[in-house]
Amino acid sequence: MTKAIPLMFQGTNSDVGKSVIVTAFCRIFAQDGHKTAPFKSQNMSLNSYITIDGKEIGRAQGVQAEAAGIQATTDMNPILLKPNREYQSQVVVHGKPYLNMEAGAYRSDFFQMGLKLIKGSLSVLSEKFERIVIEGAGSPAEINLNDRELVNMRVARMANAPVILIGDIDKGGVFASLVGTLQLMEPEDRDRVIGVIINKFRGDIRLLESGLTWFEEYTGKPVLGVIPYLDHLNIDAEDSLILNQYSSNPNREKDLDIAVIQYPKISNFTDVDPFFAEPDCHVRFVTRADQLHNPDLMILPGSKNTIEDLLFLRKSGLAQKITELQTKAVIFGICGGYQMLGEKIADPFAIESMNPELEGLQLLPIRTTITKDKRTELSNGTLTLFDKRFDVTGYEIHMGETESIGENLGLIDLYGQWDGCKTTEEKVIGTYFHGIFHNDEFRKEFLNQLRGAKGLEPIEERESFTQLREEAFDRLASHVRKHVNVPLIEQKMLEFQKNNG
Incomplete structure (x- = not known):
């Protein structure tokens, strides 16, 4: 379907680091000379980003566009859900409020419209860019939702995109979550997965090696990288889950x-x-x-x-x-x-x-x-x-x-x-x-x-936050390049398009 070469990242669950890894690959592909765009069909977030024409999209896609060195547009996030009451969200379509909808009504009544919006945006991006880095949401193994989901494997099929599955080792049980997610996929969706990335690793990689070998032999899927936890990254958070990481207590060492x-x-x-x-x-x-x-x-x-x-x-x-x-x-x-x-x-x-x-x-x-x-x-x-x-x-x-x-x-x-x-x-x-x-x-x-x-005495020199963000994009890209087999991913992307074009 697409002229651009797509790559999709999905996770075993929420908060595994999909947004950050998509940001990294937007920067990596841009550094390598590819005109690159991010894409998330449906985002649920209370952190917004305003495009140059005054439209509202998920903040993560705006930041990913910045990492790719391009202007963000609503085609990069055509559907934004902003929770405003219990079981209800404001549905934002191409940057403008559409309706406030209960979860059940959204699932039953909005599905066909959502499909049309997603297909249209993918078509626009595919004509303008060489690479599309696609972000999923939640997990593709949520079997109770998969018949009408608008953000994971259905999007991968629309875009004809290979998928990399991300697991968060910091939460524990990463091999169980990766294997379980793969086993709950339909066979044709499982075939779309070209490998996995283990994210937020802390510790001695040697202690993980036997598990990596077992995983590859058991699933037949390669481990494309193990990414160590990266602290003090000045890149916007996707949602409020990150707030649990911050202390509520004063720090007397700071002024x-x-x-x-x-x-x-x-x-x-x-x-x-x-x-x-x-x-x-x-x-x-x-x-x-x-x-x-x-x-x-x-x-x-x-x-x-x-x-x-x-x-x-x-x-x-x-x-x-x-x-x-x-x-x-x-x-x-x-x-x-x-x-x-x-x-x-x-x-x-x-x-x-x-x-x-x-x-x-x-x-x-x-x-x-x-x-x-x-x-x-x-x-x-x-x-x-x-x-x-x-x-x-x-x-x-x-x-x-x-x-x-x-x-x-x-x-x-x-x-x-x-x-x-x-x-x-x-x-x-x-x-x-x-x-x-x-x-x-x-x-x-x-x-x-x-x-x-x-x-206290004033501090006359403070760093530019814009410059710090640019440095953070480069630092993130360098970190991911070091710990992920990017050349192998490139190879598998091209092979997938050749075999499934």
Whole structure:
């Protein structure tokens, strides 16, 4: 079907590292001179990426496109599912909201439309690129779902793609999960698997060698690589599963303590990624009031359901604790977090809940109304803070309009319109700009202001986060090349196309 040569990565389960390995191969193929695109037919994630034309796709595919050195388009992720209530998700089709659907209705009613969308996007990518690196989701062995799945072996068949199966040894039982997954596949799908990769290995590879030999003899599938765990990789996380890896406790060895409020519908938490790369910052995610302690900076990140997450803040005691700390810490709200900081949030169309109006944290003089239309666009403007001005870029994804109900202390001048709000003392700050801390000059000054408030000397030189990301892509590609037999994969890809073209 395709003019491009495809390669698909599937996993024995979620969180085995598919997104990171796809990112690595996007970079590897691009380095080797192939015009390469990522593809994931259906992504479920609350971390979004805005394309240059203002459309919304899964953040992983946007990052993979960056690794390949190309502009992301909605054909790289034509279907995005964003959970907003229990058993319900917003279905985003080619970057725009389509419907809110229950899981059962999506499975029964959306299937044929989904097939058409996926085929169309694969066709477009196959005409424009030389390589397509495809990411699956969950596991192809979920036999209760396989009759109407839209993201694993059915996509491999559409694209006529060979498949590499990934297992996560860090979770334990990697040989059982790999063998079990292969055995539960239909024979024609099993034949499509050209080998396996074992990911997140820690320890002495010699202790694994007998198991690798047994696996290859038992299954007839080659082990194409064993990838050691790679720490401190400055590449955006795919979903909130990664948040379980982070501590909720302060680290007294770091100068600045940054507490990120982790509510149930947290979204686009990658906004805080630049702080992980700063040597004086400790970032932690908190879910309870007793975990908050006395941070220097509290961040209320985005939310897919602002009202439900605001109710969570009240029920957990976090709302009261945040309010108590408003004179001691800087409080920074982004998107949904910005809306929560206001006086009230109205939901007249019951988009997020059955509460027509809810009192906010009352820390900023703003009022928000949840709207039916979603704003998705790349934005830029001039931010004013600390009596200084900064040119900033970011992106907006929100269903809500916010108006000032007090003195207008706007944060960002959008060349005639204002975004965001701040208090006179600049202790409480809010904006719709995702990616605000990715602006290097603003981030440097912001952190130095936090340092000054503690009597610490400023740090005059901080690394560019954009440059760190580029270095991370190269580091990841080099790591995978070292531990995976890329030439053998190339050979098997070409053989598969020759035998199945």
